[in-house]
Amino acid sequence: MRATVMYGAGDVRVEDVPDARLIEPTDALVRVTSAAICGSDLWPYKSMEPTPEGRRMGHEFIGLVEEAGADVRTVKRGDLVVAPFLWSDGTCVFCREGLHTSCLHGGRYGDPGVDGGQGEAVRVPQADGTLVALPVEANDALLPSLLTLSDVMSTGHHAALSARVGPGKTAVVVGDGAVGLCGVIASKRLGAERVILLGRNPARTALGREFGADEVVEERGEAAVERVRELTGGLGAHSVLECVGPDDAVLTAIGCARDGGAVGRVGIPEGDTIPGVHQSFFANLVLAGGPAPARAYIEELLPDVLEGTIEPGRVFDRTTGLDGVPDGYRAMNDREALKVLVEP
Amino acid sequence: MRATVMYGAGDVRVEDVPDARLIEPTDALVRVTSAAICGSDLWPYKSMEPTPEGRRMGHEFIGLVEEAGADVRTVKRGDLVVAPFLWSDGTCVFCREGLHTSCLHGGRYGDPGVDGGQGEAVRVPQADGTLVALPVEANDALLPSLLTLSDVMSTGHHAALSARVGPGKTAVVVGDGAVGLCGVIASKRLGAERVILLGRNPARTALGREFGADEVVEERGEAAVERVRELTGGLGAHSVLECVGPDDAVLTAIGCARDGGAVGRVGIPEGDTIPGVHQSFFANLVLAGGPAPARAYIEELLPDVLEGTIEPGRVFDRTTGLDGVPDGYRAMNDREALKVLVEP
Numbered sequence: 001m002r003a004t005v006m007y008g009a010g011d012v013r014v015e016d017v018p019d020a021r022l023i024e025p026t027d028a029l030v031r032v033t034s035a036a037i038c039g040s041d042l043w044p045y046k047s048m049e050p051t052p053e054g055r056r057m058g059h060e061f062i063g064l065v066e067e068a069g070a071d072v073r074t075v076k077r078g079d080l081v082v083a084p085f086l087w088s089d090g091t092c093v094f095c096r097e098g099l100h101t102s103c104l105h106g107g108r109y110g111d112p113g114v115d116g117g118q119g120e121a122v123r124v125p126q127a128d129g130t131l132v133a134l135p136v137e138a139n140d141a142l143l144p145s146l147l148t149l150s151d152v153m154s155t156g157h158h159a160a161l162s163a164r165v166g167p168g169k170t171a172v173v174v175g176d177g178a179v180g181l182c183g184v185i186a187s188k189r190l191g192a193e194r195v196i197l198l199g200r201n202p203a204r205t206a207l208g209r210e211f212g213a214d215e216v217v218e219e220r221g222e223a224a225v226e227r228v229r230e231l232t233g234g235l236g237a238h239s240v241l242e243c244v245g246p247d248d249a250v251l252t253a254i255g256c257a258r259d260g261g262a263v264g265r266v267g268i269p270e271g272d273t274i275p276g277v278h279q280s281f282f283a284n285l286v287l288a289g290g291p292a293p294a295r296a297y298i299e300e301l302l303p304d305v306l307e308g309t310i311e312p313g314r315v316f317d318r319t320t321g322l323d324g325v326p327d328g329y330r331a332m333n334d335r336e337a338l339k340v341l342v343e344p
Numbered sequence: 345m346r347a348t349v350m351y352g353a354g355d356v357r358v359e360d361v362p363d364a365r366l367i368e369p370t371d372a373l374v375r376v377t378s379a380a381i382c383g384s385d386l387w388p389y390k391s392m393e394p395t396p397e398g399r400r401m402g403h404e405f406i407g408l409v410e411e412a413g414a415d416v417r418t419v420k421r422g423d424l425v426v427a428p429f430l431w432s433d434g435t436c437v438f439c440r441e442g443l444h445t446s447c448l449h450g451g452r453y454g455d456p457g458v459d460g461g462q463g464e465a466v467r468v469p470q471a472d473g474t475l476v477a478l479p480v481e482a483n484d485a486l487l488p489s490l491l492t493l494s495d496v497m498s499t500g501h502h503a504a505l506s507a508r509v510g511p512g513k514t515a516v517v518v519g520d521g522a523v524g525l526c527g528v529i530a531s532k533r534l535g536a537e538r539v540i541l542l543g544r545n546p547a548r549t550a551l552g553r554e555f556g557a558d559e560v561v562e563e564r565g566e567a568a569v570e571r572v573r574e575l576t577g578g579l580g581a582h583s584v585l586e587c588v589g590p591d592d593a594v595l596t597a598i599g600c601a602r603d604g605g606a607v608g609r610v611g612i613p614e615g616d617t618i619p620g621v622h623q624s625f626f627a628n629l630v631l632a633g634g635p636a637p638a639r640a641y642i643e644e645l646l647p648d649v650l651e652g653t654i655e656p657g658r659v660f661d662r663t664t665g666l667d668g669v670p671d672g673y674r675a676m677n678d679r680e681a682l683k684v685l686v687e688p
Contacts, residue, residue: 093579094603099628102603162630235437259438259446269625273617281613281634284443286506290628 002344003119004057004325008050012057012326020121025071028127030063030081033138034147035117035342036316037328038085039177040268045329058118058342059085059109060150064138065131066121074128080138081131083117083124084294085109085151090129100295103129118325120344132298135306144313144341145305148182149298152339153312155266156182156243157301158292160190162264163239167191172228172256173213175243176204178315178339179266181211183241185310188212192239196231198224198252204338207314221248225255237261242289246270254279265289316341346688347463348401348669352394356401356670364465369415372471374407374425377482378491379461379686380660381672382429383521384612389673401669402462402686403429403453404494408482409475410465418472424482425475427461427468428638429453429495434473444639447473462669464688476642479650488657488685489649492526493642496683497656499610500526500587501645502636504534506608507583511535516572516600517557519587520548522659522683523610525555527585529654532556536583540575542568542596548682551658565592569599581605586633590614598623609633660685 003017022029035058044055065079075081088095088103095103105126110116115123124130134146145153156179165171171187173180176199187195188211197213198220199205205216217227229236236258242250245267253263254276263280266289274280280287304310318337320328321344328340347361366373379402388399409423419425432439432447439447449470454460459467468474478490489497500523509515515531517524520543531539532555541557542564543549549560561571573580580602586594589611597607598620607624610633618624624631648654662681664672665688672684 097604099604101626101628260441260443265625269621272621273619274621274624274631275617277613277616277618280618281609282445284445284632284634284637287618287631288628290625293628 001120002322004116004322005054006044006048006057007054009044009046009048011050012045012329014322014325017056017119020115020123022067022069023123024125025069026126026128027069028065028072028075028124028131029067030061030083030122030124031066032061032063032117032119032121032344034143035061035344036147037118037325037332037340037342038151039179041329042333043268045333056110056116056119058116060147061117061122062134062143062147063122068127072127075131075133079133080136081133082146082150082298083131084154084298086291087125087130088295089126095129098293098296100293101291118342120322130295142305142313144316145311147341148312148315149294149301149305151294152178152315153182153185153301154294154297155179155292157186157297159183159241159243159264159266159289160186160239162262162289163241164262164286165190165192165239168193169238170194170196170232171239171241172196172198172237173241173243174198174249174253174256175267176201176208177243180241180243181208181315182312183243184208184211184213185312187239187241189304189310196228196237201335221252222255224252228256232258239264242267247275250274251276254285257283257285259283262286262288266292315339319343345464346666348460348666349398350388350392350401351398353388353390353392355394356389356673358666358669361400361463364459364467366411366413367467368469369413370470370472371413372409372416372419372468372475373411374405374427374466374468375410376405376407376461376463376465376688378406378487379688380404380491381462381669381676381684381686382495383523385673386677387612389677400454400460400463402460404491405461405466406478406487406491407466412471416471419475419477423477424480425477426490426494426642427475428498428642430635431469431474432639433470439473442637442640444637445635462686464666474639486649486657488660489655491685492656492659493638493645493649495638496522496659497526497529497645498638498641499523499636501530501641503527503585503587503608503610503633504530504583506606506633507585508606508630509534509536509583512537513582514538514540514576515583515585516540516542516581517585517587518542518593518597518600519611520545520552521587524585524587525552525659526656527587528552528555528557529656531583531585533648533654540572540581545679565596566599568596572600576602583608586611591619594618595620598629601627601629603627606630606632610636659683663687
């Protein structure tokens, strides 16, 4: 079959790989109908050391179950399913608490021996604990939005929950990437009274406004913090969603937070430490977040997507076949595309 | 009057200073009956740059109101009162939310123009928003415990709340100082199923056991983390109270936490950053805490002290007059005394 393999920074190839097939009786074989390139795929795209083996890429996908292992109970051949960006057993102590990202028997797509989502098919380990069957057809107009549940929409939701967004609160979203924009959706959905989006890409912030952002702040760093403080009576925001990752974005997020408020972090940390400890400590900020337990959130968010209440699929602004994946990486890395949908 | 002044690291003097007196109509003049030396006083004791003006010391005290300003409504001459370690107006948006440490019109004892608690008397600004009248006599046996409400017991409670201690949870307390020991009390009080105390001073950990610690871990750093993981089925603790401050203690705290758990920080940060970001991020830890809003907690904890349900005053293991304060600093710095009670 054909699949995407990264061999080093900037070196993404679509090539023939061994066909995906069941190995464990808990596996399901999923024929991918749509997949995505993730902002987090750009980290290795920028920095990966060259390797002759390469790494299979992609962790967001929807597909049709082609074959289910003997022990699989919850999905069957012919089901359209969405996969969260990590696989999980659904039964361990963490999965039962809804923290599937810490599953004791889970793992990542693309790890040695595991397929990636940017390919024709995927062997999904722990299918019962991982896959969620979708009550739509494979050509449904809702598919792009359903696909975001695998990662970006769930991650935006995690940022908002971690930042303790709720009714009557002001939320600041740091970053106008796909996750930040989903953070805007999630904040409005959780009842935020006011959402301020930090970003300066006109097309993205315009979409952010359509998603519900009340204000857009184009400034960065200290100037952004000042502007947010002006907009919040000098106090800062109750909830800040950090959707970028690098230290300067984290410092901006901390600076925008009101004393006693919360910063929900979903941007992958860049360094070894969290900056701004004196600011966060003396302001009694809560710092929370991490990888989103998308498996738990898919069930929570699915009704809203099916009803059309939220439309996170609008973050996709380019669609390509499998052969166009390398150029999709380039386009996202050059900020030419916001998020690329792949139809293998 | 006589009061404690620090002129630099290791240079603590008790000397004559101008008598405390009312300045604003919202002030109260409090004749100190008991005060304390705080672990946080040891930071300047270790590191303060020499200064000819000196700094007035002490922020934990109980005393009798000698005179109340014209606008003071809630305390009157003759009242025995306890002061939280910061003063606050009680009316601003943060005070109304119970976050008196972020009071828009509050401040610190010992700042220029404000007395310190380790002296004969204190002008307390914003008396209505700051002082809490105590329903006991000035010679009551409960006074040491009541005095801890001004800082250490409230701070231990803040650590426990920030670490989300609750019924059925395992709490780890990092540090066997007075705050850590109060964190043990607070954890049991909030219903922790099991409390593990990290410390190696036999007298202190013995007191910790009397306060309710189920286990004591004497190891430090990685060895302590390993031991805590052994004690918690490999998973770590739901709640970790970081009651020390330096980076190695914070790393230990993070290492002891269970995925999805919380670290409540009350130890004053040493560096500019929080270490261990990859551990805390990928484990979805909550990092919370800061200076304790003691003013809010005094009212919450007071009934338990008055009923004798908790006895945090047992952390005091030495009592001195005002002249003995410099030696009290030395004794605490040398870990010869756990916490020193001052009776001016």
